[in-house]
Amino acid sequence: MNKEKVVIVGASHGGHQSIIELLDTYKNLDITLYEAGDFVSFMSCGMELYLENKVTDVNDVRNFRPEEFEEQGVTISNNHLVKSINLDEKTIDVESDGHTETVSYDKLILSSGVTPNELPIPGKELENVFLMRGYDWATKIKSKLEDSQVKNIVVIGSGYIGIEAVEASIKAGKNVTVIDTIDRPLGTYLNSEMTDILSKELTDKGVNVVLGSKVEEFLGDQKVSSVKTDKGTFDADVVIQATGIKPNTEWLKGTIDLDDHGFIKTNEYLQTNDQDVYAVGDATLAYSIPAQKNIPIALATVARREARYVAKHIFEDKHSEAFTGVVGSSALSLFDYHFATSGLNQMSATRSGINAKSSFFKDSLRPSYIPESDNPEVFVQLTYDEKSHVILGGAVMSKYDITAQGNTIALAVQQKMTLEQLAEADFFFQPGFDRQWSLLNLAAQSALNQYKF
Structure with missing residues (x-):
């Protein structure tokens, strides 16, 4: 045969x-x-x-x-x-x-x-100008992080890949500047309430954050020595480009x-x-x-x-069913914070031509009688259709790892649940883990302007 x-x-x-x-x-x-x-x-x-x-x-x-x-x-x-x-x-x-x-x-x-995109600017051919993707680039970047002669690292781009490069460079003891043309780090993934928190986290950890800035040139003699932007020039022994794909x-x-x-x-x-x-x-x-x-x-x-x-x-002459589609979910840590995001946020909903609204919920993970030292602050973002209240996306974030709750949001989006349904969804309660109304229940209730328990 x-x-x-x-x-x-x-x-x-x-x-x-x-x-x-x-x-x-x-x-x-x-x-x-x-x-x-x-x-x-x-x-x-x-x-x-x-x-x-x-x-x-x-x-x-x-x-x-x-x-x-x-x-x-x-x-x-x-x-x-x-x-x-x-x-x-x-x-x-x-x-x-x-x-x-x-x-x-x-x-x-x-x-x-x-x-990965490479910036089409003068100096891109200089030594120590890297891209953040693939086996070869990983080994090159690792060698520079371990090189005591490398003091200053400039990361271009504040999306997922850029943030990973920033954190790895800070943990390696380098002076780090991150530059982006947009006005918020991780701005394509999260709404402003969360990115404001993460922007402060970057500066608190010693990162020089330069936003709304255009990179004009990489300067240096054979090796890169600085990055020129429309907001100033920044010393760079190494440049890591993470400007999209x-x-x-x-x-x-x-x-x-x-x-x-x-x-x-x-x-x-x-x-x-x-x-x-x-x-x-x-x-x-x-x-x-x-x-x-x-x-x-x-x-x-x-x-x-x-x-x-x-x-x-693949071998069907006539396909028995169409591909049902995906939600699109991801997670990342940024120093002490962990977040997961699923589906659309306000920016991506607008790009898709959807009339969407977003809510932001902030509270403690566990009941109020649990001491603050064991009761972390948590944040939930929900994006939903303004008329139908169908949930289009959302995100969870905390210094405590609650990223698994992002999977629940993903399932709600996939099943086209409404805020009303999520507000009453039956989740477990045990005070060592959650509230009498679970975190996502409360976030949906808050989006509906209902009484806060």
């Missing part, structure tokens, strides 16, 4: 999950994965743990080792760059060691991922339909403009349940859910 041949491009979360699901679902497949890099498969979201010495070996910061799947008959080829797709012939052109070969497929799964899809132009920003367009079955070519992960536009449209959501959880769906339906 001939084996159906599935080719996967990209070894990160989407590619990894695709292999797992294909092996679990089918017994007679020829599976090949091509990875452009030499390391399979570095988990960039674990970089901060490595930089802070919470992971002993950079080679362990990975989703899988090739031999794990090769033992099951899967071909894993690193240092193989897929250059083009020939849709009519159902082949791809793959380059390795200066040679190009043409490989056939029956089904093709694209998980090509994204690459762009889809790694340049090679697909003219073959696979892309949007104006280069993201892969897919239908409700995660097929591209060719029915035998599927796409998952950061380089695609994911269907957002709260936004009710396809938007960029660069999260490992999204890629894995998409890959799971694709593997289940």
Whole structure:
């Protein structure tokens, strides 16, 4: 019996999950994965743990080792760059060691991922100007954090990746400046009530926070020595750029339909403009349940859910069901604070053209008779449709780790619960853990202007 041949491009979360699901679902497949890099498969979201010495070996910061799947008959080829797709012939052109070969497929799964943005400014070629993504950059940055000659580090960008770089650099004993064009750190993830708290946390920990500022030039002689902005010049022995991402899809132009920003367009079955070519992960536009449209959501959880769906339906002539979509949830620590966010906030709701409102709730985690020393302050943000009160997103934050409650918000968004339903949802009570009305009950009741217990 001939084996159906599935080719996967990209070894990160989407590619990894695709292999797992294909092996679990089918017994007679020829599976090949091509990875452009030499390391399979570095988990960039674990970089901060490595930089802070919470992971002993950079080679362990990975989703899988090739031999794990090769033992099951899967071909894993690193240092193989897929250059083009020939849709009519159902082949791809793959380059390795200066040679190009043409490989056939029956089904093709694209998980090509994204690459970090590099600022197009003078001085970007100077030594010690780094990007915060991938195996090679992780090892370079780690060496500088351990170098006693490096005193000043400038981080460009105050999103998740930039904040991770900031914290790792501070913990390494460096003088740190963070610069961003927006006016709030983490402003695309959280509403202002929470970012105001986190901005103070940054300055309290010694970070020089420069917001609403444009970087104009990296200065130095061979090596970077300072960063020039429209708000002044800042000393820099090392610069770490964390200014967003762009889809790694340049090679697909003219073959696979892309949007104006280069993201892969897919239908409700995660097929591209060719029915035998599927796409998952950061380089695609994911269907957002709260936004009710396809938007960029660069999260490992999204890629894995998409890959799971694709593997289940990839050989159906007529798809039995559409991909239901994702919420988009994430979490981060910023020094003493921990937060989790799910779905839309006020900014992303506005971008999606949704008439949304947001509430902010602040209280203690446990009943008032619990001493303050064992009763942490907690914050909850809820974003909801102004008319229907359907919950579109939210966030939780505290110096105590309550991030697991972000998963409850995610479930509420996925199930399209209203504020009224969350206000009365049945959660447990035990004073060592929570209130008589749980934290999320109270946050929803507060959004409805109901009596505060």
